Amino acid sequence: MKKLLIKSVLVRGEKKDILTDGDRIEKIAAGIKADGCDVIDADGLTALPAFVDMHVHLREPGFEYKEDIESGSKAAVAGGFSAVCCMPNTKPVTDNKYIVRYIKDRAKEVGLVKVYPIAAVSVGEKGETITEMGKLKEAGAVAFSDDGRPVESAQLMRIALEYAGGLNMPVISHCEDLSLVNDGVMNEGYISTLTGLKGITRASEEVMVARDIVLAETLGARVHIAHISTKGSAQLIREAKARGVKVTCETCPHYFAATDELCKDNDANAKVNPPLREESDRLAMIEAIKDGTVDAIVTDHAPHAKHEKEGGFVGAANGISGIETSFALSYTALVKSGEITLERLGELMTANPASIVNIECGRLEEGGKADITLVDLNEKYAIDKNEFFSKGKNTPFHGREVYGRVRFTVVDGNVRYKR
Amino acid sequence: MKRDFLCMQGVSADTLTKLMDDAVGMKKIVLSGDKSRDILKGKTVATLFYENSTRTRCSFEDAAKYLGATVTVVDVSTSSVQKGESILDTGRTIEAMGTDVIVIRHSASGAPKYLADNVKCSVINAGDGLHAHPTQALLDLFTIREKFGRVEGLTVTIIGDVKHSRVARSNIVSLTTMGAKVRVYGPPTMIPVAAERLGCEVCTSIEDAFRGSDVIMGLRIQLERQQKGLFPSYGEYARFFGVNPERMKLANKGAIAMHPGPVNRGVEFSYALCEDECCYKDVQVTNGLATRMALLKWILED
Numbered sequence: 166m167k168k169l170l171i172k173s174v175l176v177r178g179e180k181k182d183i184l185t186d187g188d189r190i191e192k193i194a195a196g197i198k199a200d201g202c203d204v205i206d207a208d209g210l211t212a213l214p215a216f217v218d219m220h221v222h223l224r225e226p227g228f229e230y231k232e233d234i235e236s237g238s239k240a241a242v243a244g245g246f247s248a249v250c251c252m253p254n255t256k257p258v259t260d261n262k263y264i265v266r267y268i269k270d271r272a273k274e275v276g277l278v279k280v281y282p283i284a285a286v287s288v289g290e291k292g293e294t295i296t297e298m299g300k301l302k303e304a305g306a307v308a309f310s311d312d313g314r315p316v317e318s319a320q321l322m323r324i325a326l327e328y329a330g331g332l333n334m335p336v337i338s339h340c341e342d343l344s345l346v347n348d349g350v351m352n353e354g355y356i357s358t359l360t361g362l363k364g365i366t367r368a369s370e371e372v373m374v375a376r377d378i379v380l381a382e383t384l385g386a387r388v389h390i391a392h393i394s395t396k397g398s399a400q401l402i403r404e405a406k407a408r409g410v411k412v413t414c415e416t417c418p419h420y421f422a423a424t425d426e427l428c429k430d431n432d433a434n435a436k437v438n439p440p441l442r443e444e445s446d447r448l449a450m451i452e453a454i455k456d457g458t459v460d461a462i463v464t465d466h467a468p469h470a471k472h473e474k475e476g477g478f479v480g481a482a483n484g485i486s487g488i489e490t491s492f493a494l495s496y497t498a499l500v501k502s503g504e505i506t507l508e509r510l511g512e513l514m515t516a517n518p519a520s521i522v523n524i525e526c527g528r529l530e531e532g533g534k535a536d537i538t539l540v541d542l543n544e545k546y547a548i549d550k551n552e553f554f555s556k557g558k559n560t561p562f563h564g565r566e567v568y569g570r571v572r573f574t575v576v577d578g579n580v581r582y583k584r
Numbered sequence: 585m586k587r588d589f590l591c592m593q594g595v596s597a598d599t600l601t602k603l604m605d606d607a608v609g610m611k612k613i614v615l616s617g618d619k620s621r622d623i624l625k626g627k628t629v630a631t632l633f634y635e636n637s638t639r640t641r642c643s644f645e646d647a648a649k650y651l652g653a654t655v656t657v658v659d660v661s662t663s664s665v666q667k668g669e670s671i672l673d674t675g676r677t678i679e680a681m682g683t684d685v686i687v688i689r690h691s692a693s694g695a696p697k698y699l700a701d702n703v704k705c706s707v708i709n710a711g712d713g714l715h716a717h718p719t720q721a722l723l724d725l726f727t728i729r730e731k732f733g734r735v736e737g738l739t740v741t742i743i744g745d746v747k748h749s750r751v752a753r754s755n756i757v758s759l760t761t762m763g764a765k766v767r768v769y770g771p772p773t774m775i776p777v778a779a780e781r782l783g784c785e786v787c788t789s790i791e792d793a794f795r796g797s798d799v800i801m802g803l804r805i806q807l808e809r810q811q812k813g814l815f816p817s818y819g820e821y822a823r824f825f826g827v828n829p830e831r832m833k834l835a836n837k838g839a840i841a842m843h844p845g846p847v848n849r850g851v852e853f854s855y856a857l858c859e860d861e862c863c864y865k866d867v868q869v870t871n872g873l874a875t876r877m878a879l880l881k882w883i884l885e886d
Contacts, residue, residue, distance in 0.1 A: 355778035359593075361693040361715025361753055364777060431694040476672065479692035479713065
């Protein structure tokens with residue numbers, strides 16, 4: 166079996182060597198001697214279990230001009246990820262086993278990052294009937310979601326939660342009441358009042374979070390809430406968890422590292438759904454991350470072509486290309502600032518999301534999966550969208566100074582990215 | 585550096601004063617027998633209106649013509665609105681014809697700024713979405729100054745659909761810049777979030793809205809943009825939020841009523857108010873022409 170020796174790397178604060186054997190870690194100790202294997206001199210770098218992103222849009226099949234599995238895979242390993250779960254709002258929609266298999270096959274051919282498809286809750290994401298969830302699971306889907314759209318019918322959501330629950334599969338809910346969105350394009354607040362851009366009330370997210378909590382609680386089912394962005398959503402989930410409701414949730418770096426101030430100059434790269442909120446929400450996200458209300462940090466990586474972000478804010482597409490900036494933004498906003506420890510960030514970016522979608526992730530211990538990311542925590546740099554491997558250069562963080570550079574990404578014992 | 589006029593944010597009191605001072609002379613031209621001047625001779629102004637308009641578009645076109653500029657009216661079918669690329673493509677085409685100023689109105693907030701960022705000629709915002717209508721605010725400012733001799737220290741109360749009004753947004757900014765006290769009142773469904781952070785006060789009753797006011801500014805209920813259902817009926821609106829001569833008596837002595845037009849008679853303003861001498865809506869139209877002349881001159885002067 167192929168072996169890799171990572172020398173002089175910080176593992177939980179101690180300088181050690183890591184020796185892998187195939188896709189497993191064989192040994193972690195100081196001064197490992199091994200012949201005939203590849204060696205990484207990782208002096209000054211820190212080892213972390215490679216990240217798992219349970220919410221990305223790879224756009225293939227159907228929207229390859231925005232991103233494809235190859236470019237998305239390159240971007241993922243550059244971001245330090247060994248595994249990603251891709252959302253089903255492809256064209257055609259990932260609502261049948263053939264597309265699930267296609268995505269898995271393409272990802273294998275590319276051979277960089279492990280791709281786990283999320284299949285649609287409803288056929289065609291139309292919100293009418295549930296997909297063949299059993300067959301989709303057999304084909305390799307790890308969760309169900311109509312992400313990009315809410316499941317508007319509470320009855321359909323009930324059926325999905327119960328049926329998927331029987332398969333021990335999570336349903337990921339994109340919470341949005343479309344009647345309350347009401348043509349809004351950014352958060353409703355001072356900035357929307359100032360810019361005259363139509364606002365989206367926080368309630369559009371929160372009423373749906375509340376509905377799904379009620380469904381999960383009443384039915385004894387399990388639900389995962391996607392990309393929460395408001396103080397109110399965090400509070401609803403915090404209280405539900407305290408009551409024992411089987412609810413988990415995720416948020417994205419842009420909800421704790423940015424606010425709707427970025428929309429002030431009509432920068433369409435700051436247009437995202439749910440929208441960037443206000444400082445009080447940003448602080449509430451950090452609080453929710455600290456107290457365990459938030460289970461996972463995901464990117465909601467949503468690459469778009471240049472022309473889709475042009476033409477002004479109102480007509481621009483929603484979404485941020487985020488997989489290559491996630492670690493640095495999270496590290497800077499959460500760890501460097503002293504809010505949480507690096508270990509806790511690791512749980513949020515790796516172990517917790519992996520556990521929600523029930524996949525194996527890297528573990529820095531002997532016998533653990535050899536999915537390892539080596540980062541330089543001291544490197545300070547400005548985010549440069551022109552360096553992205555993703556086809557989507559749509560980031561509002563271009564030029565933002567951050568700490569934490571991903572230097573190596575090891576997937577199943579193979580170096581898939583180095584810088 | 586080219587000059588644009590996109591919103592009232594960042595326009596100084598000095599600039600506003602200069603424009604108003606200039607408009608005094610322009611108004612004399614408008615009211616005179618001979619309206620032909622050659623101040624802008626050899627310049628071209630194009631109007632690009634993606635939304636219907638009578639008074640604003642005519643006002644700009646006449647303003648340009650009276651000063652000797654050539655006017656190109658770009659006929660945009662309203663069905664091709666919204667598509668970002670088309671604004672840019674159209675704007676660049678107009679620019680390529682040697683146009684000096686594009687006057688644009690668009691239903692999308694931010695569209696004029698987007699155009700201005702992407703063309704070399706000057707851009708004037710003639711109204712964008714819910715965002716801004718700075719030339720309306722300029723003519724309103726001029727009208728108030730003309731009537732009262734000052735703006736500073738006056739109380740102006742804007743009544744109606746403030747949330748969906750670009751006129752209100754621009755007026756709040758420019759009036760505040762000039763030292764007026766601005767208050768707003770309307771159905772709670774039509775008052776924007778964080779209105780007070782714009783620098784205005786939110787009144788709590790219709791009586792409060794009138795008391796102490798020197799200027800009452802009505803806003804048009806935007807039938808074309810307004811979603812249905814933010815207020816139950818026109819009758820209800822007129823009863824609780826309408827401006828009429830009786831309510832004007834609660835305002836300060838000599839107070840005037842203004843409206844950007846067109847008025848929905850019997851709704852925002854009662855029929856009687858429209859005929860009352862305190863109603864300045866027609867004066868506003870004349871002043872709109874004068875202030876737009878001053879603005880075009882300022883935009884194009886070296």
